Amino acid sequence: MTKMRNIVVLGGGPCGLSAAWELSENGYDVTVLEKDSGVGGLCITHEYQGYRFDLGGHRFVSPNKGFVDRVCRMMGDELLTAERKSVILLNGKTFQYPLSARDLFAKIGFRTGIMAFFSFMKEAVIAVFLRKKEVSFYDWVTHRFGRILYDLFFGPYTEKVWGISPKLISSDWASQRIALLNLSDVCLRLSGLKEDTPRTYARTYFYPRKGIGQIFEVMAKVVRQNGGRIVTHADVSGVEVCGGTVKKIRYMHHGFLREIDCDGVISTMPLPDLIHALPEHLVRDILPDARGLRYRAIRFMNMLVGRSDISDNTWMYVAEKKYVMTRIQEPRRRSPFNAPDGKTSLMLEMPCDVNDDLWNYGDEELLARCLTDLCELGINVRDDVTGYFTSRVTHGYPVYSLDYRSHQGRLLNFLDQFDNLITCGRQGAFRYIFMDTAMEMGIAAARHIVSERHYEKGQIQDMRSGAGLLEKDFISVSR
Template sequence: MHCPYPNGNQMKDPIVILGGGPCGLSCAWELAAQGWDVVVLEREPRPGGLCATNTFGEYRFDLGGHRFLSQNQELTSRILDLMGADMLVSERKSVVMHSGKRFAYPLSAPDLVENLGLGLNLKALLGYAGELIRRRISPRDESHFEGWVTARFGRPLYDRFFGPYTEKLWGIPPTQISSDWAAQRISLLNLGDAALRLIGLRRSPIRTYARRYYYPRLGMGQLFDRMASRMCREGGIIHLGADVTGLDVVGNRVKAVRYHVDGQEYLLPCSWVFSTISLPALARYIAPQSTNGVETAIGNLRSRALRFLNIPLDIPDFSENTWMYIAEPQYKMSRIQEPKRRSSEMVPQGKTSIMLEIPCSVGDKIWEADGNTLFQEMSLELRSLGYNIDSVALDHHSVWVEHGYPIYHLGYQHDRDTLLAEVAKMENVLTGGRQGIFRYIFLDTAMEMGIEAAHQIMQGSRNLKHIQSIRTEKALLEIDALTAT
């Protein structure tokens, strides 16, 4: 997509946005709507970033399990107005597959009791009782994921559910992962809370995930295709296939952005820069000759990569679930998703498809594996789980994501703050989004960050900490979303 300069006006020193995902496009949309000159540089051939939708023939696949829901009524109204009849209301159903059984997700007390059986339930309760005693004698270190979860649920449940899946997802031991991740993602307060609810002695509302959500008819990427088109109609510009390679820094200001398109380098003067690319990359561009502390932080902040194996199927349905978590460590895949559960138009009539999410690291065996080899291996895993697709798989396609999830290693806050301090030295640079502030956020929060950045630029003021603090309340992600039921 290339949008010509409005009215032939060759803009001088526009606002340049690095990255055309939810955060960057929301910033550009807001600026363009107010008449500001803005240019978006997006490395991929389509807008949307991690929320793009890839099309293979008549089948559409997102990059993960995206959905739109927000506490922000104004943002929700704007998105619904933008999408019109193309925005659907969907309902998700998720399960955790473990040892041949399906557990409701998020984990619930009645479901655990029913599926674990008498022996394992007694073992779990004894493990939790042991933790209560230990807490009085020698409390665990709860700064890391393992300690936080074990202290609240006991060793048996940690070893069965939480630990193996977490290590598979992140690729490092849970003792090296900050407990921040657990606090955001686990709905039950502890096993004691679950037991009290089970016998009816506690009835206060449980923290949970929203089941109903908004979803575009043709995949999440449709939302950002439309946002990019609207932004262009209002005078903005987006360059796709534009790979940012550096920043020209003079004093405490960025004067221009360097980028490549089809092997040719361009220099784009700028008045402001709003970055949504990875925080370590931005810090490197700002300070190529950085101090040892900055170099250490750049090396420490890493993201977990993902490889998606997309498989069209010659059957009408694969399962009744939107997605299924594969908890056991012997399986390389971490999640199975069926796109038609969000919108029937993700597949041709009478067909379905699945998307296998496989955590990996850039350059490892999974990342580099031949597509046919990986397909055969995943087919065997599916067969072991009770799904034989050998006779119904029509094709397979891989999509790679380098920066999937920020890895919350122990001490990540210090490393993140070190790099954000480098960004703060630049008078005309802001950063936001999942990669830009190295924080796990959903797309509505990323959009709010982009809109806030636009407002700060239009006002000629900077408040980086305000952008970074959007939706940082100590609450389970999604709990209070407007579409929750």
Template sequence: METPHNKLKTGDICVLGAGPAGLACGWAMEKTGNTGYSIFEKSSVHGGNARTVNHNDFLYDTGPHRFHTRNAEATRRISELMGEDLHSVDAPARIFWQGRFVDFPLRPSQILKNGGFLYTLKAARDLAISRTIPSRNDVCDNFSRYARSRFGRTIAETFLIPFSERLWGLPGEELSPDIAGRRLPGFSLLSLLKETFLGSKNSDHLEGRFFYPNRGYGQISDRIAECLDPRKLHYNHRVVGIETKEDYIASLEINTDSEKVIIKPGFVINTLPITAIVSMMNPRPPEEVMRAAAQLKFRDVILVALFIDQPYISDAAVTYFQGSEYEFSRAHEPRNRSLAMSPEGKTSLVVEFPCFRGDDVWSCNPEQLTNRLIKQLDKMGLINGSSVFDSDVLRLENAYPVYFKDYIQVSEIVLSFLRTFKNFSTLGRGGSYFYGHLHDFISEAFDVVSAINQFKSQPQKTHYPN
């Protein structure tokens, strides 16, 4: 339900974007009794790039999302919100390597099985060298150097570097070591030797346990949206202009289906890409800020969902493809997260193509891309191409920020400028140029709203805090 344009109030808190971060801000305001807010979403749906798509009798997520319990407060909030609709999933993540599934993060015993004894010895030797002999340059200023120094040349160049280059769209030497994140914990020389020579399988580096909603990850966004006053959530409202005056946001220009609306906000909470925000500002931000914004990149993604007439493909929560010969980076089988995602006796496979708008993959005809994918997966032996009876193609813009080597310094130039506006705050993947997850943004949203509410209660304050 839309609020008539003439009821949009001057002085409201305006939230830009109804993805997980924007919805969490509205949720936090409802929880604290703050009804003076509006959320503006350019599309006709909420959830951003973390929603669930309904295709005939199938459900699939816009990526292999999972809810980890890394933040106790966010976990408590989501658990209370979802109740019995949230369950635990214990399924492995895997790499497809030489025609077999290999556990990811890497399990040494399967390196031996797939790579052979000589390959495993070479990997063990390189790993030992990387851990015991200091590098000529101890500063790992790019991901390739980090991967080789942490895991040895063999493992780095077989798995980590080629996969990361396709995922992020830049050579490993141009990527920040920060992209390693938490994805590569626990792989050690000791575990490699124990599994190779003693047959031990007690290494703790296998990832796979997480929480997941019964009807897809987007059910979390749906449930949060249900907590909001529907009159506060405005679909098909695209922000096209931002007027600034000294140190505050003076007005927002918003396009609807039928007209342009000018709103004078009391406070703005942004979750849109910061590159888009500065490009809409009038007066134009300083040239240093605009040059920095021009260096920031967001990776786009094409999802190809294949609907398959067979009960299952594998037991993996997600499968990664590290070879440079692949255009796609990973795939997930939704039914391995919840049986409600596919009809009985059938399954689906959602394959992710990371790209930039304008790339050959992005511009490819959907039918051609799908047919090419089916042939390649069939040739790999991952699926029987003749069992695919339907498909769907979805394009996701600005899926995640690219962590190039100097991204922290460059993004900070833009973020520092935005912090000069007293009635403006920014969060989310696009809004903070941070590859965060739902638990991060829930926690941040409640912190931001708490600070705004505290300052709102002080009448001597002209603007809210940032």
């Protein structure tokens, strides 16, 4: 087989850029096509009047030491470390998150506490003796926490995030998102006898001085220095194939249709969009699967606040349905450089669907609603807001509906017929993964192309961060 030299990467988010980083360091001719005006994807940081806002506050955490060292070397002095402190605001009270047994039972009241304990024990017994299958998010959480805690925290919050009943969400989401391992683990954690270890519990994290997007601005600079090209405003619309090989990529660029030849393609654009970009006669039979995969959108309210401080929390979770937001964040908790000296800011996350009421709400009306909700939650900034803007993302969360796996599986199997195409990343593999796993997937995809390291495509798409696939490679190639 002749060596692939000219690789086109679709999407300039963490996965696509990391792939380009790895390829360009190995002497490949790489072009990244990114639809947006800047790189970073969901990890972009917007600057506004001296303030910086991520699309929902991000943090960089990875169990893969070799990988973290490599990112730290690339970032030099620009990476700060910060401590995470999160709370849940509920019924006028503030609960620690992750849940702590002492804090929880002190605040929910004696009667609810006893009921929660017995419902937890009931589920523990059922889990041990009946071994019921966990199909939905509802099953997964009630088996581990009991019905009372489900009704109090997990059910309402999850329904707000996804916009559908937790009984219709696959248990895969819970098992990937809520990093608790089994019942005894839960008991030990809730009683404070076990230290916090999984990702959800990580207390310290890395964060760049100028917002999470700085990682990808630096990475893009390295790719360019290595001779790679990054084309922004490049909206990929067509993939031309001949037999089992992708030959050309077509994209719209400032109103013009352009095309680029390729020896290989790494796609990180949404999986259904990639299917739609292929010739119609090839994809006709699998279009129902592409339509079966849905993403949840998010709208953000970013507020400039003329005071120095609001709280010491990294994340404040808001589960109650009557409030418009699911999370409240103060960006300067991550980096003091996210706001000018003596000032702070607030960012509110509001999951929605593209074109629903929340998505289309006027900016001013939405600001008024957010300020009222914040006030009720005990955060009164009405007289201190000096400016604001809202932002939106269409592909915030891949929706793990009960049947998502069959659609995802059929689409990935279909794409396997193209020998020089790999689809990966959060959107490309349709997996609820974090930035570090997306970056490692991009690097693994690049190594699949760089001759000597051959990971199976499925192995790349199934990657979990720190799973060991790359660990030794990172150490041996550390630059």
